[in-house]
Amino acid sequence: MGVWAVIAAYNEEKNLAPVLEGVKNYVDEVVVVDDGSADGTSNVAIASRVNVLRHPINLGKGAAVRTGVEFAIEKGADKIVLIDADGQHEPDEIPKFLSRLDRVDIVFGTRKFDENMPVVLRFGNRLLHIFTRLLFGVSVRDTQSGFRAFRAQAYPLIRWSADGYAMETEMLVNVGKHKLSYEEVPIKTIYHDRYKGTTMLDGVKIAFRMLSLKLRG
Amino acid sequence: MLLGIQIVAVCFALTMLYLTNLYYKRKELTRKELVFWQALWIALLGITIFPSILDPIVEQLHFNRALDLLVVLAFIFLTVLSFVTYAKVKRTDERMRLLVQRLAKERAKERPR
Numbered sequence: 312m313g314v315w316a317v318i319a320a321y322n323e324e325k326n327l328a329p330v331l332e333g334v335k336n337y338v339d340e341v342v343v344v345d346d347g348s349a350d351g352t353s354n355v356a357i358a359s360r361v362n363v364l365r366h367p368i369n370l371g372k373g374a375a376v377r378t379g380v381e382f383a384i385e386k387g388a389d390k391i392v393l394i395d396a397d398g399q400h401e402p403d404e405i406p407k408f409l410s411r412l413d414r415v416d417i418v419f420g421t422r423k424f425d426e427n428m429p430v431v432l433r434f435g436n437r438l439l440h441i442f443t444r445l446l447f448g449v450s451v452r453d454t455q456s457g458f459r460a461f462r463a464q465a466y467p468l469i470r471w472s473a474d475g476y477a478m479e480t481e482m483l484v485n486v487g488k489h490k491l492s493y494e495e496v497p498i499k500t501i502y503h504d505r506y507k508g509t510t511m512l513d514g515v516k517i518a519f520r521m522l523s524l525k526l527r528g
Numbered sequence: 529m530l531l532g533i534q535i536v537a538v539c540f541a542l543t544m545l546y547l548t549n550l551y552y553k554r555k556e557l558t559r560k561e562l563v564f565w566q567a568l569w570i571a572l573l574g575i576t577i578f579p580s581i582l583d584p585i586v587e588q589l590h591f592n593r594a595l596d597l598l599v600v601l602a603f604i605f606l607t608v609l610s611f612v613t614y615a616k617v618k619r620t621d622e623r624m625r626l627l628v629q630r631l632a633k634e635r636a637k638e639r640p641r
Contacts, residue, residue, distance in 0.1 A: 357637055364636050366631075367631055367632075368628060374625060377629070378632050474625065
Protein backbone atom coordinates (compact mmCIF):
# COMPACT_ATOMS: atom_id res chain seq x y z
CA MET A 312 0.00 0.00 0.00
CA GLY A 313 2.25 2.78 -1.28
CA VAL A 314 4.90 4.71 0.53
CA TRP A 315 5.66 4.08 4.20
CA ALA A 316 7.92 6.07 6.48
CA VAL A 317 9.67 4.09 9.21
CA ILE A 318 10.85 6.06 12.22
CA ALA A 319 12.79 4.47 15.07
CA ALA A 320 12.46 6.56 18.20
CA TYR A 321 14.18 6.36 21.56
CA ASN A 322 13.26 8.95 24.20
CA GLU A 323 12.11 11.46 21.59
CA GLU A 324 8.86 12.77 23.11
CA LYS A 325 10.07 16.36 22.68
CA ASN A 326 11.06 16.15 19.01
CA LEU A 327 8.77 13.51 17.56
CA ALA A 328 5.45 15.34 17.02
CA PRO A 329 6.70 17.95 14.49
CA VAL A 330 8.62 15.25 12.62
CA LEU A 331 5.45 13.15 12.29
CA GLU A 332 3.35 16.12 11.19
CA GLY A 333 5.90 16.87 8.48
CA VAL A 334 6.38 13.30 7.30
CA LYS A 335 2.65 12.55 7.06
CA ASN A 336 2.36 15.08 4.22
CA TYR A 337 4.59 13.05 1.91
CA VAL A 338 3.86 9.37 2.59
CA ASP A 339 0.79 7.13 2.72
CA GLU A 340 1.56 5.59 6.11
CA VAL A 341 3.95 6.16 8.99
CA VAL A 342 5.14 3.59 11.50
CA VAL A 343 6.97 4.66 14.63
CA VAL A 344 8.96 2.04 16.49
CA ASP A 345 9.44 3.12 20.09
CA ASP A 346 12.63 1.31 21.04
CA GLY A 347 11.94 0.90 24.75
CA SER A 348 11.79 4.62 25.58
CA ALA A 349 11.50 5.68 29.20
CA ASP A 350 9.52 8.81 28.30
CA GLY A 351 6.22 9.38 26.53
CA THR A 352 7.47 8.71 22.98
CA SER A 353 4.75 6.11 22.28
CA ASN A 354 2.00 8.41 23.54
CA VAL A 355 3.19 11.22 21.29
CA ALA A 356 3.16 8.84 18.31
CA ILE A 357 -0.33 7.51 19.18
CA ALA A 358 -1.64 11.07 19.53
CA SER A 359 -0.26 11.82 16.07
CA ARG A 360 -2.48 9.05 14.66
CA VAL A 361 0.24 6.92 13.09
CA ASN A 362 1.02 3.21 13.42
CA VAL A 363 2.97 2.53 16.60
CA LEU A 364 5.08 -0.48 17.56
CA ARG A 365 6.82 -0.68 20.89
CA HIS A 366 9.87 -2.70 21.86
CA PRO A 367 9.42 -3.58 25.56
CA ILE A 368 13.18 -3.10 25.98
CA ASN A 369 15.76 -1.03 24.13
CA LEU A 370 17.42 -3.09 21.38
CA GLY A 371 19.12 -0.39 19.31
CA LYS A 372 18.40 1.56 16.15
CA GLY A 373 19.15 -1.30 13.74
CA ALA A 374 16.70 -3.64 15.45
CA ALA A 375 14.00 -0.96 15.74
CA VAL A 376 14.20 0.00 12.07
CA ARG A 377 14.13 -3.68 11.10
CA THR A 378 10.94 -4.21 13.13
CA GLY A 379 9.34 -1.19 11.48
CA VAL A 380 10.38 -2.10 7.94
CA GLU A 381 9.14 -5.67 8.31
CA PHE A 382 5.83 -4.43 9.67
CA ALA A 383 5.49 -1.99 6.76
CA ILE A 384 6.27 -4.69 4.20
CA GLU A 385 3.77 -7.08 5.82
CA LYS A 386 1.18 -4.33 5.42
CA GLY A 387 2.01 -3.99 1.73
CA ALA A 388 4.48 -1.11 1.50
CA ASP A 389 6.28 -0.86 -1.81
CA LYS A 390 8.54 2.11 -1.04
CA ILE A 391 10.06 2.78 2.35
CA VAL A 392 11.54 6.00 3.68
CA LEU A 393 13.76 5.96 6.77
CA ILE A 394 14.02 9.22 8.66
CA ASP A 395 15.37 10.07 12.12
CA ALA A 396 12.98 10.88 14.97
CA ASP A 397 15.02 13.71 16.46
CA GLY A 398 14.10 16.28 13.83
CA GLN A 399 17.55 16.49 12.26
CA HIS A 400 16.09 15.79 8.82
CA GLU A 401 13.65 17.89 6.79
CA PRO A 402 10.54 15.90 5.84
CA ASP A 403 10.09 18.35 2.92
CA GLU A 404 12.96 16.56 1.23
CA ILE A 405 11.14 13.20 1.05
CA PRO A 406 9.83 13.84 -2.52
CA LYS A 407 13.46 14.10 -3.75
CA PHE A 408 14.01 10.56 -2.52
CA LEU A 409 10.80 9.16 -3.90
CA SER A 410 11.29 10.55 -7.40
CA ARG A 411 14.73 8.88 -7.59
CA LEU A 412 13.31 5.55 -6.43
CA ASP A 413 11.64 5.23 -9.83
CA ARG A 414 15.06 4.54 -11.37
CA VAL A 415 17.18 3.08 -8.56
CA ASP A 416 16.73 0.58 -5.73
CA ILE A 417 17.96 2.76 -2.91
CA VAL A 418 18.56 6.45 -2.31
CA PHE A 419 20.96 7.76 0.34
CA GLY A 420 20.66 11.21 1.86
CA THR A 421 24.03 12.93 2.08
CA ARG A 422 24.65 15.67 4.60
CA LYS A 423 26.92 18.62 3.90
CA PHE A 424 30.38 18.11 5.32
CA ASP A 425 30.65 21.68 6.55
CA GLU A 426 31.38 23.27 9.93
CA ASN A 427 27.86 22.39 11.17
CA MET A 428 28.76 18.73 11.20
CA PRO A 429 30.69 17.81 14.37
CA VAL A 430 34.41 17.27 13.61
CA VAL A 431 34.41 13.68 14.91
CA LEU A 432 31.49 12.81 12.65
CA ARG A 433 33.13 14.46 9.64
CA PHE A 434 36.39 12.60 10.17
CA GLY A 435 34.70 9.25 10.95
CA ASN A 436 32.42 9.52 7.95
CA ARG A 437 35.33 10.23 5.57
CA LEU A 438 37.16 7.20 6.94
CA LEU A 439 34.12 4.93 6.61
CA HIS A 440 33.55 6.23 3.07
CA ILE A 441 37.08 5.17 2.11
CA PHE A 442 36.55 1.80 3.83
CA THR A 443 33.26 1.04 2.04
CA ARG A 444 34.67 2.11 -1.32
CA LEU A 445 37.81 0.00 -0.98
CA LEU A 446 36.22 -3.06 0.59
CA PHE A 447 32.84 -3.18 -1.13
CA GLY A 448 33.03 -0.87 -4.15
CA VAL A 449 30.20 1.36 -2.94
CA SER A 450 30.86 5.07 -3.06
CA VAL A 451 28.44 6.90 -0.78
CA ARG A 452 29.94 9.98 0.85
CA ASP A 453 27.72 9.95 3.94
CA THR A 454 27.78 6.36 5.15
CA GLN A 455 26.03 7.16 8.44
CA SER A 456 23.10 9.26 7.29
CA GLY A 457 19.81 7.88 8.59
CA PHE A 458 17.73 9.57 5.89
CA ARG A 459 17.28 6.95 3.17
CA ALA A 460 14.64 5.39 0.97
CA PHE A 461 14.44 2.06 -0.79
CA ARG A 462 12.10 -0.17 -2.75
CA ALA A 463 10.45 -2.85 -0.62
CA GLN A 464 11.57 -5.53 -3.08
CA ALA A 465 15.22 -4.61 -2.32
CA TYR A 466 14.76 -5.20 1.43
CA PRO A 467 15.58 -8.94 1.46
CA LEU A 468 18.90 -8.06 -0.19
CA ILE A 469 19.85 -5.12 2.02
CA ARG A 470 18.52 -6.58 5.29
CA TRP A 471 21.03 -5.91 8.05
CA SER A 472 21.77 -8.01 11.11
CA ALA A 473 23.30 -5.22 13.21
CA ASP A 474 21.13 -4.01 16.08
CA GLY A 475 22.91 -0.70 16.56
CA TYR A 476 24.27 2.10 14.40
CA ALA A 477 26.23 -0.33 12.22
CA MET A 478 22.95 -0.96 10.37
CA GLU A 479 23.56 1.98 8.06
CA THR A 480 26.96 0.70 6.97
CA GLU A 481 25.74 -2.88 6.70
CA MET A 482 22.99 -1.70 4.38
CA LEU A 483 25.67 -0.11 2.18
CA VAL A 484 27.75 -3.25 2.26
CA ASN A 485 24.74 -5.28 1.11
CA VAL A 486 24.09 -2.79 -1.71
CA GLY A 487 27.65 -3.46 -2.92
CA LYS A 488 27.38 -7.21 -2.47
CA HIS A 489 24.17 -7.52 -4.47
CA LYS A 490 25.10 -4.80 -6.97
CA LEU A 491 21.93 -2.83 -6.38
CA SER A 492 21.49 0.54 -8.06
CA TYR A 493 21.75 3.60 -5.83
CA GLU A 494 21.92 7.37 -5.86
CA GLU A 495 22.84 10.06 -3.40
CA VAL A 496 20.75 13.10 -2.71
CA PRO A 497 22.03 16.16 -0.81
CA ILE A 498 20.10 16.85 2.40
CA LYS A 499 20.00 19.59 5.01
CA THR A 500 20.76 18.57 8.58
CA ILE A 501 20.16 20.20 11.94
CA TYR A 502 22.23 18.82 14.81
CA HIS A 503 20.19 18.97 18.03
CA ASP A 504 21.85 16.75 20.57
CA ARG A 505 25.54 16.00 20.35
CA TYR A 506 25.27 13.27 22.98
CA LYS A 507 22.94 11.20 20.82
CA GLY A 508 23.64 9.33 17.62
CA THR A 509 26.88 7.75 16.46
CA THR A 510 29.85 8.21 18.79
CA MET A 511 33.54 7.69 18.08
CA LEU A 512 33.30 4.29 19.77
CA ASP A 513 30.42 3.37 17.44
CA GLY A 514 32.66 4.38 14.51
CA VAL A 515 35.36 1.97 15.62
CA LYS A 516 32.78 -0.80 16.12
CA ILE A 517 31.38 -0.12 12.63
CA ALA A 518 34.85 -0.32 11.05
CA PHE A 519 35.47 -3.68 12.74
CA ARG A 520 32.06 -4.94 11.64
CA MET A 521 32.85 -3.98 8.05
CA LEU A 522 36.07 -5.93 8.20
CA SER A 523 34.28 -8.96 9.60
CA LEU A 524 31.60 -8.71 6.87
CA LYS A 525 34.35 -8.56 4.26
CA LEU A 526 36.07 -11.61 5.71
CA ARG A 527 32.79 -13.52 5.79
CA GLY A 528 32.39 -12.72 2.10
CA MET B 529 50.50 -26.49 59.04
CA LEU B 530 48.58 -24.66 56.35
CA LEU B 531 50.37 -22.01 54.26
CA GLY B 532 48.83 -18.57 53.55
CA ILE B 533 47.81 -19.50 50.03
CA GLN B 534 46.17 -22.69 51.33
CA ILE B 535 44.16 -20.69 53.86
CA VAL B 536 42.92 -18.39 51.10
CA ALA B 537 42.01 -21.37 48.90
CA VAL B 538 40.18 -23.12 51.77
CA CYS B 539 38.20 -19.94 52.57
CA PHE B 540 37.35 -19.55 48.89
CA ALA B 541 36.22 -23.18 48.51
CA LEU B 542 34.08 -22.97 51.69
CA THR B 543 32.47 -19.72 50.53
CA MET B 544 31.70 -21.26 47.15
CA LEU B 545 30.25 -24.36 48.81
CA TYR B 546 27.97 -22.12 50.88
CA LEU B 547 26.92 -20.08 47.81
CA THR B 548 26.28 -23.20 45.74
CA ASN B 549 24.06 -24.56 48.50
CA LEU B 550 22.29 -21.21 48.85
CA TYR B 551 21.55 -21.03 45.12
CA TYR B 552 20.24 -24.60 45.21
CA LYS B 553 17.93 -23.79 48.14
CA ARG B 554 16.63 -20.79 46.19
CA LYS B 555 15.94 -23.22 43.32
CA GLU B 556 18.32 -21.36 41.04
CA LEU B 557 20.41 -24.52 40.53
CA THR B 558 19.16 -28.01 39.68
CA ARG B 559 20.23 -31.06 41.69
CA LYS B 560 22.64 -32.06 38.92
CA GLU B 561 24.25 -28.63 38.95
CA LEU B 562 24.49 -28.75 42.75
CA VAL B 563 26.33 -32.07 42.59
CA PHE B 564 28.71 -30.82 39.86
CA TRP B 565 29.67 -27.58 41.61
CA GLN B 566 29.88 -29.11 45.09
CA ALA B 567 32.13 -31.87 43.75
CA LEU B 568 34.35 -29.20 42.22
CA TRP B 569 34.67 -27.20 45.47
CA ILE B 570 35.18 -30.32 47.57
CA ALA B 571 37.93 -31.41 45.15
CA LEU B 572 39.53 -27.99 45.52
CA LEU B 573 39.35 -28.30 49.31
CA GLY B 574 40.94 -31.77 49.22
CA ILE B 575 43.74 -30.68 46.86
CA THR B 576 44.41 -27.58 48.97
CA ILE B 577 44.67 -29.44 52.26
CA PHE B 578 46.44 -32.53 50.85
CA PRO B 579 48.39 -31.27 47.82
CA SER B 580 50.47 -34.46 47.81
CA ILE B 581 47.56 -36.37 46.26
CA LEU B 582 48.44 -34.61 43.02
CA ASP B 583 52.08 -35.76 43.08
CA PRO B 584 51.68 -38.67 40.64
CA ILE B 585 50.04 -36.39 38.06
CA VAL B 586 52.55 -33.57 38.69
CA GLU B 587 55.43 -35.95 38.06
CA GLN B 588 53.80 -37.55 35.04
CA LEU B 589 53.21 -34.17 33.38
CA HIS B 590 56.62 -32.77 34.41
CA PHE B 591 55.32 -29.86 36.45
CA ASN B 592 57.59 -28.48 39.19
CA ARG B 593 54.86 -28.02 41.79
CA ALA B 594 51.22 -28.98 42.35
CA LEU B 595 50.38 -25.26 42.34
CA ASP B 596 51.63 -24.91 38.74
CA LEU B 597 49.34 -27.74 37.66
CA LEU B 598 46.40 -26.14 39.47
CA VAL B 599 47.03 -22.79 37.79
CA VAL B 600 47.09 -24.41 34.34
CA LEU B 601 43.91 -26.39 35.09
CA ALA B 602 42.21 -23.23 36.37
CA PHE B 603 43.08 -21.39 33.15
CA ILE B 604 41.71 -24.21 31.02
CA PHE B 605 38.54 -24.32 33.10
CA LEU B 606 38.06 -20.55 32.87
CA THR B 607 38.62 -20.55 29.11
CA VAL B 608 36.02 -23.28 28.59
CA LEU B 609 33.61 -21.52 30.93
CA SER B 610 34.06 -18.18 29.08
CA PHE B 611 33.40 -19.84 25.74
CA VAL B 612 30.27 -21.62 26.97
CA THR B 613 29.03 -18.38 28.58
CA TYR B 614 29.71 -16.42 25.37
CA ALA B 615 27.76 -18.93 23.28
CA LYS B 616 24.84 -18.95 25.75
CA VAL B 617 24.68 -15.15 26.01
CA LYS B 618 24.70 -14.88 22.22
CA ARG B 619 21.86 -17.39 21.92
CA THR B 620 19.85 -15.70 24.67
CA ASP B 621 20.44 -12.32 23.01
CA GLU B 622 19.13 -13.62 19.68
CA ARG B 623 16.07 -15.21 21.32
CA MET B 624 15.33 -12.04 23.25
CA ARG B 625 15.59 -9.95 20.10
CA LEU B 626 13.19 -12.22 18.23
CA LEU B 627 10.78 -12.17 21.18
CA VAL B 628 10.86 -8.37 21.49
CA GLN B 629 10.29 -7.89 17.77
CA ARG B 630 7.45 -10.41 17.72
CA LEU B 631 5.80 -8.77 20.75
CA ALA B 632 6.12 -5.35 19.12
CA LYS B 633 4.37 -6.57 15.97
CA GLU B 634 1.66 -8.47 17.87
CA ARG B 635 0.84 -5.46 20.04
CA ALA B 636 1.02 -2.96 17.18
CA LYS B 637 -1.29 0.01 17.53
CA GLU B 638 -2.47 0.63 14.01
CA ARG B 639 -3.41 4.08 12.83
CA PRO B 640 -7.11 4.75 13.45
CA ARG B 641 -8.97 4.82 10.10
